[in-house]
Amino acid sequence: MEIVKENSKKILEKWVNHFSDELFTWALYKTSSKETAEDLVQETFMAAFNKIDTFQGKSQPKTWLFSILNNKVIDYYRLSAKTTKLTFSISENRGYELSDGLFDETGHWQSNEINPIWNQEEELLDNPEFNRVFENCIQNLPQKWKDAITYKYLTDKKTDEICQELEITVSNYWQIVHRSKLLLKKCLETNWTH
Incomplete structure (x- = not known):
């Protein structure tokens, strides 16, 4: 079990080095907030690490990571839509x-x-x-x-x-x-x- 976790860490480290910039650029484009983009990329890698054993290699790692990130962006907007009920919003x-x-x-x-x-x-x-x-x-x-x-x-x-x-x-x-x-x-x- 320890060997599997160690391999997962190495794989994820490689992915962080290869894909962080592209993921950040995409998240920044989608949210227009540097801090939010950084958080979403971090959450993406955390989710990838927790689910790395489910990655079957049927797609490229980059594609898989972007899929996770897109879901994080959607969740971010859903949450902000629920919590940002502005009183001056028009009917x-x-x-x-x-x-x-x-x-x-x-x-x-x-x-x-x-x-x-x-x-x-x-x-x-x-x-x-x-x-x-x-x-x-x-x-x-x-x-x-x-x-x-x-x-x-x-x-x-x-x-x-x-x-x-x-x-x-x-x-x-x-x-x-x-x-x-x-x-x-x-x-x-x-x-x-x-």
Whole structure:
């Protein structure tokens, strides 16, 4: 038994040396928080160590570790969604009202102007302050909308799985995603000052 544990430690040490940076980069991209990303990578390696005897080599170690990390990211967002019930979060009806206000009676955009912040998209994603504002904008979405956006862009779940979990139709799902993106755009343009 001791030999098995010693081999597991050596294998995990090798994996930590080979994959830590890539896992951290992915976790940082998904969470926009250095501390959270570090914690999630550490939790990933701890989980891998505890389950290393179940790794059968049917996939590459990197693939297995990324799978564990993606589950940790999903758990992180689920927990934060449950614990971050903001009192100023908008209701679903209010979300529809706000997103409807972006169009005129004929269904055309109220304004065709493009905010200049969108011309610097790549730089924005590296800006911690922008990411903080973006996270606050996501948190202010109606709960079901926030869940739909989070599942769509931060997990590998398929549309039908998301619809089943949220108990909505596919057409309702796409409408929610579209309206959520519109509200996020409006929120960012209102709250992000550069």
